Amino acid sequence: MKKFYIILTLGALVYTFSRCNKTGAFPDDGYDDRLSGGSFTTLDASTQAFKQAIDGLTDRQERVHTIGDGTFDQVFVAAPAPHFGGLGPVFNNISCINCHRNDGSGFPTTGASNSGLLMRISIPGQDEHGGPLAAPGFGLQIQDQALLGSAPEASINISYTDVPVTYPDGTIVTLRKPVYTVQNPYTSMPAGYMTSPRLAPRLIGMGLLENIPESTILSFVDAGDKNGDGITGKANYVYDPYTKNMEIGRFGVKANTSTLLMQVATAYQQDMGVTSFAQPLESAYGQSQFSTVGTGDTSPELVDSLLNYVTFYVQTLAVPARRDVLDSVNKRGATLFTQVNCAGCHRPTMQTGVNPAINLSSQRIHPYTDLLVHDMGEGLADNRPDYLATGREWRTSPLWGIGLLSKTNGGTAYYLHDGRARSVEEAILWHDGEAATSKQQFMQLSFVDRVALLQFISSL
Amino acid sequence: MKRVLYPAVIICGLALSACSKSSDSGSTQSFTSIETDVINDFVNKTALPQYNSLVSAGATLDNNITTLNTTTTDANLQTAQVSWKAMRQIWERGEGFLIGPVEGGDYDPNSDTWPTDYHQMDSLLASSNPLALSDVQSLPQTLRGYHPIEYLIFGEGGSRKASELDARKKKYLVSLSADLKSIVTALLNDWTANPVNYSNAVMTAGVSGNGTYAKRLDFFLDITGDNGMAGICNEVGQQNEDGKMWHPYLSKDSSLAESPYSGNSLADFKNNIIGAQQVYLGLGGGKGMKDLVAAKNKALDNKIQAAFTSAINSFDNISGSDNMRFEVAIYNRRPAIQAAATQLNTLQSLLENDLIDFIQTNVKD
Numbered sequence: 173m174k175k176f177y178i179i180l181t182l183g184a185l186v187y188t189f190s191r192c193n194k195t196g197a198f199p200d201d202g203y204d205d206r207l208s209g210g211s212f213t214t215l216d217a218s219t220q221a222f223k224q225a226i227d228g229l230t231d232r233q234e235r236v237h238t239i240g241d242g243t244f245d246q247v248f249v250a251a252p253a254p255h256f257g258g259l260g261p262v263f264n265n266i267s268c269i270n271c272h273r274n275d276g277s278g279f280p281t282t283g284a285s286n287s288g289l290l291m292r293i294s295i296p297g298q299d300e301h302g303g304p305l306a307a308p309g310f311g312l313q314i315q316d317q318a319l320l321g322s323a324p325e326a327s328i329n330i331s332y333t334d335v336p337v338t339y340p341d342g343t344i345v346t347l348r349k350p351v352y353t354v355q356n357p358y359t360s361m362p363a364g365y366m367t368s369p370r371l372a373p374r375l376i377g378m379g380l381l382e383n384i385p386e387s388t389i390l391s392f393v394d395a396g397d398k399n400g401d402g403i404t405g406k407a408n409y410v411y412d413p414y415t416k417n418m419e420i421g422r423f424g425v426k427a428n429t430s431t432l433l434m435q436v437a438t439a440y441q442q443d444m445g446v447t448s449f450a451q452p453l454e455s456a457y458g459q460s461q462f463s464t465v466g467t468g469d470t471s472p473e474l475v476d477s478l479l480n481y482v483t484f485y486v487q488t489l490a491v492p493a494r495r496d497v498l499d500s501v502n503k504r505g506a507t508l509f510t511q512v513n514c515a516g517c518h519r520p521t522m523q524t525g526v527n528p529a530i531n532l533s534s535q536r537i538h539p540y541t542d543l544l545v546h547d548m549g550e551g552l553a554d555n556r557p558d559y560l561a562t563g564r565e566w567r568t569s570p571l572w573g574i575g576l577l578s579k580t581n582g583g584t585a586y587y588l589h590d591g592r593a594r595s596v597e598e599a600i601l602w603h604d605g606e607a608a609t610s611k612q613q614f615m616q617l618s619f620v621d622r623v624a625l626l627q628f629i630s631s632l
Numbered sequence: 633m634k635r636v637l638y639p640a641v642i643i644c645g646l647a648l649s650a651c652s653k654s655s656d657s658g659s660t661q662s663f664t665s666i667e668t669d670v671i672n673d674f675v676n677k678t679a680l681p682q683y684n685s686l687v688s689a690g691a692t693l694d695n696n697i698t699t700l701n702t703t704t705t706d707a708n709l710q711t712a713q714v715s716w717k718a719m720r721q722i723w724e725r726g727e728g729f730l731i732g733p734v735e736g737g738d739y740d741p742n743s744d745t746w747p748t749d750y751h752q753m754d755s756l757l758a759s760s761n762p763l764a765l766s767d768v769q770s771l772p773q774t775l776r777g778y779h780p781i782e783y784l785i786f787g788e789g790g791s792r793k794a795s796e797l798d799a800r801k802k803k804y805l806v807s808l809s810a811d812l813k814s815i816v817t818a819l820l821n822d823w824t825a826n827p828v829n830y831s832n833a834v835m836t837a838g839v840s841g842n843g844t845y846a847k848r849l850d851f852f853l854d855i856t857g858d859n860g861m862a863g864i865c866n867e868v869g870q871q872n873e874d875g876k877m878w879h880p881y882l883s884k885d886s887s888l889a890e891s892p893y894s895g896n897s898l899a900d901f902k903n904n905i906i907g908a909q910q911v912y913l914g915l916g917g918g919k920g921m922k923d924l925v926a927a928k929n930k931a932l933d934n935k936i937q938a939a940f941t942s943a944i945n946s947f948d949n950i951s952g953s954d955n956m957r958f959e960v961a962i963y964n965r966r967p968a969i970q971a972a973a974t975q976l977n978t979l980q981s982l983l984e985n986d987l988i989d990f991i992q993t994n995v996k997d
Contacts, residue, residue, distance in 0.1 A: 218850065219736070220858040235872055242874030247741075249749035249774050254887050256747060266772055270741070285773050286738050317772075320755040578843070582736030583828070 203536060208572045208632065209377050209491025210524070210535030221492040221576045222275040222376050228531050229488065240485025243478050245269045248446055250319050251465065251473070258473025260445040261322040261454070261461040262315035264290045268439065268482070271372035275489065276573075276580035278372035280350075280591025282328040283316045288372040289591060290314070290443065291328050291352065294556060296364050301411035301418065303428075303559050309359045311455055313442045314367070322461040323358035328369075332592070337601050339615050339622075347601060349551075350592050359460070366556035366563075369590035370425055374580070376573045378423070379487030380537050382432050383524045386420050392519060392542040403516045403606045405544035408567070410559045414450045425589040426558040427545055427567040436483045440474055448474040487530050491537070492573050495631050505628025508621055512613035517542055517568040517606070540571035540632060549604025552588070564605060575630035596629050597622075664997060666923050667848055673918030674729075674855070675831045678910055682726050683820040689719035690813040697781075697809040700794070701802045709794045712785050717896055720778060723816075724900045727867075728907025730859045732830040733822035743777035743815045746890060753780060757800045765814075768807040777815070779891070781808050786893035838997050849995045856921070856991060861908040862984035865943070868901045869976025877901060877958075881969050886959035898958040902947040905976070909940040925987065928994055932986055939979040946972035 207213045214224035225237050247267040251257035264287070265271050271278045271288040278288015291314045294304035306312050310325050318324040332348035339345070352369055354361060389407055397404050408421035412430050414437070421427035429435045437450035445455055445465075449472050456462045472479075496502055509515055518540040526534050545565040555563035566589055574596065577585035586594060593599035603611040614622065661669075693715040700708040723744070726734065734740050753775060761767055768776060784805050786792050797805070822828040830844075837845035845851040854860060868876045873883075876897075880888035889897040914920025926933040949968040950961050961969060 216857075218854050218857060218859070219731070223858065238870065239873050247745055247747075247774055249747060250751040250755075253747070253749070253751055254885075257751075259749075266774060270773075274735075285741070320752050320759060320761075582733075583844070 205497040205538075206493040206495075207536075208494055208538045209380055210537045211533070212377065212380055212490050212535065212537070213493050214490035215493050217492060217495060217576060217579075219274055219580050222374055222489065222573060222580050224490045224492075226379075226488050226490045226531070230531075233484070233488070233531070236481050236484050237488050239478070240481035240483070243482050244272075244275075244485055248444055248473075258446045260317075260319040260456075261465045262318045262325055262456050262459075263445040264313075264315055264317060264443045266444065268444075271443065272375060273582065274580040275376070276374040276577055277586060277591070279581075279584075280330070280369075280371055280586050282330065283324075289328075289330075290370050290372075291316075291354070292368040292370060292556065292558075294366055295362050296366070298557075302409075303411055304557065307362045307365050309362065309459060310357075310365075311442075311459075313455065314354065315442070315445070315455060318461060322456075324356075325459075326357040326361075327355045329353040329355050341619060343619065345597060345601060347598055348592055348594070350590060366554070368426075368554040368556040368558070371586060371589060371591040373425070373569075374573055374577065375486050376489050377491040377537070377539060377570065378432055378435075378489065379527075379530050379532065380491070380524050380535065381422055381539060381541075381543065381570065382487065383527045383530075383532055384422075384522060384543065385525045388522055389420060389422075389543045392544055401513060401516055402609045403513070403546065405517065405542060405546050405568075405606070406560060406565065407543075408545050408558070408560045421559065421561075421567075422543055425566055425569070426561040427543060428558045428561065432486050433479075433483045436486060437479055440479070446473045448472045448479040449476050450479060484530070491539075492576055494538075495575065497631065499627075499631070501624045502628045502631045504621070505624040505626070505631075508617065508625040509628055512617070512625070513610045514614075514625075515540075516610065517544070517546055518571055519568075538572060538632075541568045544568060546607065547605035548602075548607060551604055552602055571629060571632045574632050596626055661927075663924075663927055663994065666919065666927055667852075667995065667997070669919040670914070670921060670924050671837060671848065671851060672835055673914055673916075673920070674911065675834050677916035677918030678914065678920070679729065679834075680820075680823060680831065681916060682722060682907075683816070683823055686719065686722045686726065686816045687813075687820050689715070689722050690809075690816045693719050693781075694809040694813045697785075697805050700785075700797070701806050704794045704797055704802065706794045709785060709792065709797070713894070716778075716781060716785060717894065717899070719812075720891070720894075720896055720900065721903050723778070724903035725907035725910065727904050728861060728864050728909070729855055729911050730863060731854050732833070733819055733828055735859065737819065737822050737828070739815055739819040739822075741773050743812055744779070745773040745777060746779060747774070748779040748783055749774035750783070753783070757804065763800070763803045763807055765807045765810050768804070768811050769814075776808065776811055778812065781805065781812065782891055782893050782896075784808070786895075788893065790893060790895055847995075848997050849991065852921075852924075852991045852995050853988065855911060856983055856987050861911055861921075862980050862988075864904045864908050865976050865980035865983065868904050869943075869973045869980060871973050871977070875973070877969060877973055880959075881962045881966065881973075884962060886962060889959050889962070892959050895957040895959060898947055898951055898961070901958070902944060905940070905944050905947075905979075909944065912936065912940060921987070924994075925990060929990060932990060936979075936982050936987060939975070939982050943972070943975040943979045946975040 212226045216224045246256055248256045248259040250259050259266060270285055279286055280289045281287040282289050292312060293307045293310050293314050294312060295307050297305040299305050304312055314325050316324050316327050331351050335347040335349045337345050337347055393405050408427040409418050410421040410428050410430055412419050412434055414434055419430035421430055423429040423435045433450055437448045440446040440448055441451035442455050447454055454462055519542045520538050520540055524535045524537060545561040545567050547564045548566045553564040557563055587599040593602055600614055696712040696715045700712045784801055823830045833844040836842050837851040838848040856862060871878045873879050876890055886892055890900050891897045912921045922933050950965055950972055
């Protein structure tokens, strides 16, 4: 009888633990598909959808976010000035918001107040950390505007040629292939210089991407293509001049920046000529234009708190919720998205880590990226390596919020790293390399299914 | 039994349908019909008349600056100053609804960027730049629009004398005002003509194929939220370094005020809120958001209208009977500024919470 009770007790324990284990596996259909950013999701779908703060900020955090927002929108002027001085001497634009329209993407033009495209530059070789080698006289970015009395480094001319693409069903879509020409350099261009155009990206969900565990990103790598889908992927490892460490790259179209602090500080330094504690040298340091601001005062032009506030602002921008998730066409599109293996790189779902500084608990999110760089083929290649990313490799762009881009951008949206694509369909048709099979499968779809897939992407 | 039931059902149905039409305001107009009127009247009686007035005011300012250029007298300078303030009033009231082309077409940053880059302005005036219209239009936004004109015609503390306007300053002024006139003309054009035709986008809100406002709900939320009435209350009244009033107040620094040379900052703030109030009430005898709210919740309408009135009147306590400039009041009349900010916060809360909730609950199309 005693044995019976012991066996019964042990049996009860085994049963209890097995039940506990089962409750841990929360079914996928128990989640709300609209919550692209988990608890960092906003239901705002207006022109201001990319500018919404996450919920649950404390009074202090809300204040920091608001000041960061104001600083992000603030134009800078030439020093000396009582307020917001420090612009230049060379720069690409005068405020963050001028390129990141409504915190979204920009216009693929250069040299104007509403331009959102810039040109990176380097020469063959690598710096001491494996990064691009700065071009003498230009650094790592061409600043195409300057204060009066200073010389812009150069101007960038963009021209397009039509590239028709024909679907098997006879439908023709005309892509536009850009040609970039560096014009009117203030000094001679270095031999063998390489350039890479970059369109300002939308900023939503950056704080979530910063907190995806490195192990998660690495788990997406399929070195040697073991599953045979043609997709491998590679994590970029980059040098952070502030921490002085090599870290996994997450931000930028080549995943060449590891943290939002460095992303923001470098944008102020390179795009606006505004120095900070994290990027204390003028972009024109060592160049002839530097004499116009080289007064010997090396104190940061952006005070420490404001750099931190703008960083916090970007970290705490919410992700717009998906729209029309129950729509039957969207559901069909979602199935096709997986079927043609867009999801092989644009990974729909992952779990973030925890970061108390931005009130982030572990969140299930839907960024539609793997944060890896992939070979995207010759058509998109810039042939300019950036740390481990080759001239054909680009980071998988997060797709969340993509359907609202036109609305936040004044009615016209541009896609891909340089805005050459005027629609999501054009962007897909530019895919090649590791994405070639998926593109071919997309092109083989019926017109109705292609529309469904595109409509699904627009619901993100 | 059935014969008894059918009339009863019909009577009940009629009674319920009558209930749905009844409203706090006693109007018998259906809610969706009021929606239509509010949308159309917003375009035709609030937005377009204001933008038309803005174009006229821009032409007047431009004419007066042209006259000042040819006949540079203190009287003509004063005329230019008056016309700048008149244009500014219309512009600031238009900021009560920053939807559509004014932001999307960059008309706001191209004409109303702050601060002005005075250091570069000195360089520009000392340079050989021809300062023709096309030259000014290619300058950074910090050297275009209202505030460089303000600095040139008002000067430090509003003390500008006509004799201080040399040939280069006048050449710059002439191109600045021509540029400003061109900007507001293009803004109106974006509301009335293709390819943008924003009037059409608003008036067809909810119609299939409308890429701007797929639902009428989207329009009402836009006109009320961050880009609309609540947004401008936040911009003026938020109590932090990003607030138009609060930043100079907190820093006790008049140079942080919006229009320090003309002393027009307080008028700017007040006109911003009047602009939002005009969206709420409607202009020119047309319907406004108030009609939508009053149809279902007269108590809420009363609260919002009262909050608008209190907020707008609170600016008068800052200027006081001695017509004190905001740039002075930040030192000498601080409690009144605090009180105005509180009134604006109350109004903003009503708009972004109660009114947004009302819209989301009641607008179904």
